[in-house]
Structure formats: structure tokens, C-alpha cells
Amino acid sequence: MSATATNPGMSSLGITNIGQISIITHDTARATAFYRDVLGLPLLFTAGNMAFFDCGGVRLMLGPASSPELDHPSSILYFRVPDIEAAHRRLVELGVKIEAPPRLIAPMKTHDLWMVGFHDSEGNIMQLMSEVPRG
Amino acid sequence: MNMQEGTTLSRIGQIAINAHDVDRATAFYRDVLGLPHLFRAGQLSFFDCGGVRLMLDKAEKPEFDHPSSILYFQVGDIRAAHKRLQDGGAKFEDDPHVIAQMPKYDLWMTFFRDSEGNLLALMSEVPRA
Numbered sequence: 001m002s003a004t005a006t007n008p009g010m011s012s013l014g015i016t017n018i019g020q021i022s023i024i025t026h027d028t029a030r031a032t033a034f035y036r037d038v039l040g041l042p043l044l045f046t047a048g049n050m051a052f053f054d055c056g057g058v059r060l061m062l063g064p065a066s067s068p069e070l071d072h073p074s075s076i077l078y079f080r081v082p083d084i085e086a087a088h089r090r091l092v093e094l095g096v097k098i099e100a101p102p103r104l105i106a107p108m109k110t111h112d113l114w115m116v117g118f119h120d121s122e123g124n125i126m127q128l129m130s131e132v133p134r135g
Numbered sequence: 136m137n138m139q140e141g142t143t144l145s146r147i148g149q150i151a152i153n154a155h156d157v158d159r160a161t162a163f164y165r166d167v168l169g170l171p172h173l174f175r176a177g178q179l180s181f182f183d184c185g186g187v188r189l190m191l192d193k194a195e196k197p198e199f200d201h202p203s204s205i206l207y208f209q210v211g212d213i214r215a216a217h218k219r220l221q222d223g224g225a226k227f228e229d230d231p232h233v234i235a236q237m238p239k240y241d242l243w244m245t246f247f248r249d250s251e252g253n254l255l256a257l258m259s260e261v262p263r264a
Contacts, residue, residue: 012169014216017185019258020207021150039144056146058187070254072201078149078188087142125199129148 020059023074025122031062034121038094039079055079074124076117084114084130091118091128099125110134149188152203154180154251160191163250167223168208184208203253205246213243213259220247220257231257239263 025031032051036043041060044052050063065071081087084102092098099117106113111131120126154160161180165172173181173188180191194200210216213231221227228246235242240260249255 011171011184013167013219014210014212015168015170015184015208015257016211017209018147018150018187018206019209019260020256021147022205022207024204040142041144055144058147070202070205075153075204075206076151077147077204078151079144080146080148081142081144083142087144090142127149128144 018058020061021075021077022061022063023077023120023122023124024065024071025062026064027122028062028064030121035060035062038091038096038121074120074122074126076125076127078115078127078129081128081130084116084128084132087128087130088116102128105129147187149190150204150206151190151192152206152249152251152253153194153200154191155193156251157191157193159250163225164189164191167220167225167250203249203251203255205254205256207244207256207258210257210259213245213257213261216257216259217245225249228254231259 023031028049028051032043032046035041035053041053041055044054044059046052050061053060053062088098088102097119102114102116104112105115111133114130114132116128117125118128157178157180161172161175164170164182170182170184170189173183175181178193182189182191217227217231226248228248231243231245233241234244240262243259243261244256246254246256
């Protein structure tokens with residue numbers, strides 16, 4: 001596609017971006033409630049036993065495994081938030097299981113990288129991340 | 136009751152992908168998928184995919200040692216990308232096919248395995264003429 005062909009960061013194979021990520025559910029209604037009401041992501045549409053969310057232009061596809069081989073936990077997705085302390089407090093208030101309080105993972109050149117791990121309704125480990133500029 | 140101002144999940148910054156051999160996986164993501172390699176930090180290898188960072192890593196514990204979520208990589212020309220990936224040695228599960236007819240475009244997909252056995256996909260939204 002011409003609009004992306006000049007993107008210098010583009011893959012030599014022509015990969016422009018990640019369009020979608022699948023997340024296996026054991027109860028799609030429960031998972032839909034979690035991603036919509038707890039994480040606050042916009043629900044795009046549902047199709048049968050699948051629910052599609054938007055996260056900053058990447059589509060999350062929630063649905064049951066189509067074969068036993070695929071029935072395993074999700075990759076860890078690291079969701080960016082502006083204020084990790086506030087987001088952590090909010091998750092705690094909403095009863096979300098937290099791995100450990102927010103911690104400084106890596107001091108980078110221009111910012112500190114903070115993360116906090118949590119469990120979604122399906123037992124997947126996810127993370128919030130925030131890049132805090134050095135003052 | 137959901138995440139409020141300051142706590143909004145704006146976008147995905149990073150995705151962890153389990154590898155059993157980080158060198159082998161780095162070669163696959165760099166040379167076969169052709170993604171820009173950002174940096175290496177010990178057993179961690181970082182790539183950029185359109186602003187999302189991919190982190191290749193060995194699982195720290197047996198409970199974390201499971202395949203990746205299916206990541207659907209968007210391409211402009213799925214047939215050309217399929218052919219190049221196949222030529223690069225990637226194992227495909229199927230040929231590119233229409234998976235859904237959306238109002239304005241056909242959604243094409245094809246599924247393949249990375250060097251670590253993770254199931255991944257190419258996707259392409261082909262506008263209806």
C-alpha cells in the first residue's frame with residue numbers, strides 16, 4: 001500500500017503494524033465484562049462467542065480456543081497508562097488481583113519505565129506500563 | 136466503574152513472546168519477518184512493529200512457558216508476503232484466504248509458525264472494488 005511503503009520503520013516483508021491479538025477466554029461474557037468495565041476498553045462488536053475490543057488501534061479478539069493446542073495463557077500484553085499509581089489504585093478498588101505494587105523496571109536515558117502486573121478474569125497475566133520523564 | 140482519567144489504557148506498548156532459543160528467534164524476527172531490531176539486553180531481544188515493542192524472552196518459570204498469543208501482522212499484499220515468508224523458510228498452516236467479508240473490505244488471513252513454534256498470522260484488509 002502506497003501510504004505505508006515509504007515508512008522507514010517498516011518491515012522488509014511489508015508488515016506495517018500489529019492489527020490484532022487473540023486472547024483465549026474460558027467465559028467470553030465474563031472476559032468481555034472485564035475488558036469493558038474494569039479495563040475500560042471500547043467494545044467494537046461481538047460475533048457469536050467472540051468479542052472484539054480496540055486498544056489504541058490494535059484489535060483485541062477475545063474468544064474460546066478453537067483447538068486444545070491453542071488453549072494456553074495469553075502473551076503478556078503491556079498496556080500504556082499515563083499515571084500508573086492512579087491506574088494501580090483503580091484496579092485494586094475494582095478487586096483485580098495484582099502481582100506486586102508498581103515498580104521501576106528500568107531507568108532509561110530520558111525516562112523511568114514503571115510496570116505493575118495484574119491478572120485478567122481468565123487468569124492471564126498482563127501489565128500496565130508507564131514511561132515517566134526524568135525531572 | 137471503570138478506569139478514569141489518568142488511568143486510561145491508551146495503547147499496547149509491548150508484547151512478550153516466549154522463545155526457547157533467543158538467538159534463533161532474533162534471527163527469525165529480523166531476517167524472515169524483517170522487523171527492525173531495537174536492542175538486545177542479555178536474554179531479552181526487542182523489536183519494533185509499527186510502534187509496538189516485541190520482547191523475545193525465555194520463560195522465567197515453567198508456568199510462563201507457553202506459546203504466544205496469536206499476533207496478526209498487517210501487510211499490504213498478503214500473497215506477496217506469504218510467498219516471501221515461505222521462501223524464507225516459515226511453515227504455513229494454510230494459504231491466504233478470506234476469513235470475513237466486512238462492509239467495506241475483505242479480511243484475508245494466513246497462519247504460520249515462527250522459529251519457536253508460536254502460531255502467528257498475516258492479515259490484510261482488501262478494499263472491495
